[in-house]
Amino acid sequence: MAESVRAALFARLRERSPAPAEPAEIARALATIGYATAARMPHADLHTAFIANVLANKGTLELALDRGAAVRAIGRYLYKRFRTHKLVAGNDPRLAAMPWRDGGVLPRFGAAEPGDAAALSYARLGVAETGAIVTFTGRANPGRNNLLPEDHLVLVNREDVVATLEDAWAKIRIETGAGAWPRGIQFIAGPSSTADVEAQLVLGAHGPCRWHVILVGDTPAQALEQARGELPEA
Amino acid sequence: MKVASQDFLQQAHEALRAKDKVERRDLLGQFMPAARDAAANAYGDFDGLRAHMKRVRGHTTEHLAHYLQQFEEAAVAHGNQVHFAATAEQLNSTVLSICQTHNARRVAKGKSMVTEETGLNELLLKAGLEVLETDLGEYIIQQAGEAPSHIVGPAFHKSLAEVRELFLAKHKLGERALESVSDIVEEARGVLRERFLAADVGIIGANALIAEHGTTMLVTNEGNGDLCANLPPVLIICTTFERLLPRAEDAMALQRLLVRSATGQSHTCYTSFYSGPRREDDVDGPLETHIILLDNKRSDILASDYHEILDCIRCGACLNHCPIYIGVGGHAYGWVYPGPMGSVLTPLLTSLEQSHDLPNACTSCGRCAEVCPANIPLPDLLRDLRQEESAQQLKPARWRRGLRLHAWLLRQPVLYQRLTGWSMSALGLLGKRRGAFRRMPFASGWTSQRDFPAPEAGGTFMRQYAARKRRGGRRG
Incomplete structure (x- = not known):
């Protein structure tokens, strides 16, 4: 039965175009349509725009000059929130190589379990247009690490921030070109939220209640102030 | 789901008598369009984006067999099992047989209008499975034993007090205040978390199927759909072929339209692309994944003059902007899809005999077409359905005589x-x-x-x- 249902559907779809075009011809037609134009950026500067959109997505963000500063920032965050230095993180070589002792942070490398309060991901990309970060599922970042904990902390390198969603896919194509396609590619833009009751926004629906992004690299402090609207743009 | 659209007029009358619900909907009708307009204006050239998507859709529809084959081949290469279902019953029985193969008992579901359409839950429950809706709105109406009143916010019709009463009755958690919306969300989070972790099968829908990569795009804010896709050992994706798009970039363009039109956001919290079962490099994720492609008369619609309704991206903007929907609410329409898009889809997916009042539930004000991100000429399609209603003589004889007399007089x-x-x-x-x-x-x-x-x-x-x-x- 299953095969006949499939065949019948394909036959019906083919009825619509009696002379099927060559794949190359279809690809050419698609190429002439091109891509969409991206959303207007809140700031001219790429990183200021990214920061502004992370904040608009109800995330929190801080800047860290290097990995040492990032570790210390994580340590401060964990202590303030949970009076602990425990953290779960994926087996990402970049995370393994971080100077954890400097921040007094005690990461457990692996997949998040129901009791884990905080998880850390090293994002592949940041997208300025939407204030999203991109992760791939796998040993380096198990899918559940993005979803189960109360707090999701994300490191993103300054140089991995791209302008638009199309730019993000151009990078993803390169990263996935060599190896196998990951099981899941996740664009995350904020803590999980719902407005299903009384159309009132509540953070922490089924996923994390808090989403903290640390932008790693030499970003001037005024970018954060500008993104917050505390300082006029230069 | 059982069709009750033949009683639209009576249901609409009853809906208008519940004053508190009328006031809730009036607020919705002001708040949602304002949110949508603000987001569309902030975007920049939103109409240009709509026109771009229309071109992409036109191209995809023209080469649908090509893209469906490309999608199927890529999805199978990723390790998915791809199934085709001609009817609602076929989709339901395919899901049931997958569950039975795995001796599954507990099913966790993300929001899926397709499975509302096929009435999947009813069949699974009858077969002895525990089925849990995990989207908060869907969970609320499942507990209340109701149907969704809105395709984006299924429980928009329920007040905080009603949800509170419902939770106090359904969750045996002892004395508690449960006074704010936050309390409600927190309680649902706690109750559902346990059940996510215990689920044997996850079922989700898809907002787009990307032909070039054989992946499906899932757009959510709560993260419930992603938990369904990542935690249970078996994942079933229930979807339809008109969600196909050629490239990932096209899915992103769709997402830009969808979030702004649905909730006025610029990005949903989670936009995920799933390709299949657990890879060698994975330490979590489903071991087995199925994609079920439902037709349910869509190939008929594709060949008809109503094919543009298949471009619908289920954002709900036409509902929020429709004076009739805001007036009478979603339940009056008597099936899964309400409002202008529902008044076109219901007659086509069920029958015009059962639902011919719906295309008449229209003032021809044109607001739906003005905001539809897919540029579907909804008022035209509704008019064509009214014409068909007339041709099929579905109105009472007295009404038809009156219309004939009127037409004669006009000439x-x-x-x-x-x-x-x-x-x-x-x-x-x-x-x-x-x-x-x-x-x-x-x-x-x-x-x-x-x-x-x-x-x-x-x-x-x-x-x-x-x-x-x-x-x-x-x-x-």
Whole structure:
């Protein structure tokens, strides 16, 4: 039965175009349509725009000059929130190589379990247009690490921030070109939220209640102030 | 889901009598369009984006067999099992047989309008499975034993007090206040978390199918769909072929339209692309994944003059902007899809006989077409369905006779102008003192709700037009 249902559907779809075009011809037609134009950026500067959109997505963000500063920032965050230095993180070589002792942070490398309060991901990309970060599922970042904990902390390198969603896919194509396609590619833009009751926004629906992004690299402090609207743009 | 659209008029009357619900919907009708407009304006060239998507859709539809084959091949290469279902029953039985193969007992579901359409839950429950809706809105209405009233916010019709009562009755958690929306969300989070972790099978829908990579795009804010896709050992994706798009970039363009039109956001919290079962490099994720592609008359619609309705991205903007939907609410429509898109889809997916009142639930104001991100000419499609209704003689005989008489009269200009001129003078004289009528023969439907204004002096439009022409042909 299953095969006949499939065949019948394909036959019906083919009825619509009696002379099927060559794949190359279809690809050419698609190429002439091109891509969409991206959303207007809140700031001219790429990183200021990214920061502004992370904040608009109800995330929190801080800047860290290097990995040492990032570790210390994580340590401060964990202590303030949970009076602990425990953290779960994926087996990402970049995370393994971080100077954890400097921040007094005690990461457990692996997949998040129901009791884990905080998880850390090293994002592949940041997208300025939407204030999203991109992760791939796998040993380096198990899918559940993005979803189960109360707090999701994300490191993103300054140089991995791209302008638009199309730019993000151009990078993803390169990263996935060599190896196998990951099981899941996740664009995350904020803590999980719902407005299903009384159309009132509540953070922490089924996923994390808090989403903290640390932008790693030499970003001037005024970018954060500008993104917050505390300082006029230069 | 069982169709109750044949009782639309009665259901609409009842809906209008519940004053508190009417007020809730009035607020929705103000708040949601304002959020959508703000997001569309902030975007920049939103109309340009809509036009771009229309071109991409047109191209995809033209080569649908090509893209479906590309999608299927890529999805199978990723390790998915791809199934085709011609009817709702076939989709349901495919899901059930997958569950039975795995001796599954507990099913966790993300929001899926397709499975609402097929009535999947009912079948799974009958077969002895535990089925849990995990989207908060869907969970609330599942607990209440109701149908969704809105395709984006299924429980928008419920007040905080009603949800509180429901949770106190359903969750045996002892004494607690449960006074705020946050309390409600927190309780649902706690109750559902346990059940996510215990689920044997996850079921989700898809917002887009990306042909080039054989992946499906899932767009959510709560993260419940992603938990369904990542935690249980078996994942079933229930979707339809018209979600196909050629490239990932096209899915992103769709996402840009969808989030702004649905909730006024610029990005949903989670936009995920799933390719299949656990890879060698994975330490979590499902071990087995299935994609079920439902037709359910869609290939008929594709071949018909109504094919543009298949471009619908289920954002709900046409509902939020429709004076009828805001007036009577989603339940009055009697099936899964309400509002303008539902008034087109329901007759096509069920039957016009059962639902011919829905295309008439339209004031032809055109707001739905103005905001539809997929640029679907909804008022035109509704008009065509009304024409079909007339051709199939689905209206009562008295109504049809009246319409025929009216059509005949319109084709006799001299008689028409005389008759309207006389009745206008007569009504003007009779209603001169009050300026309006409380009651009128043949128009009790109108006068039961409001006064009928008496015509003012000066005659009909045609008479004034002729008089003006005689005075010197001035235009004004």
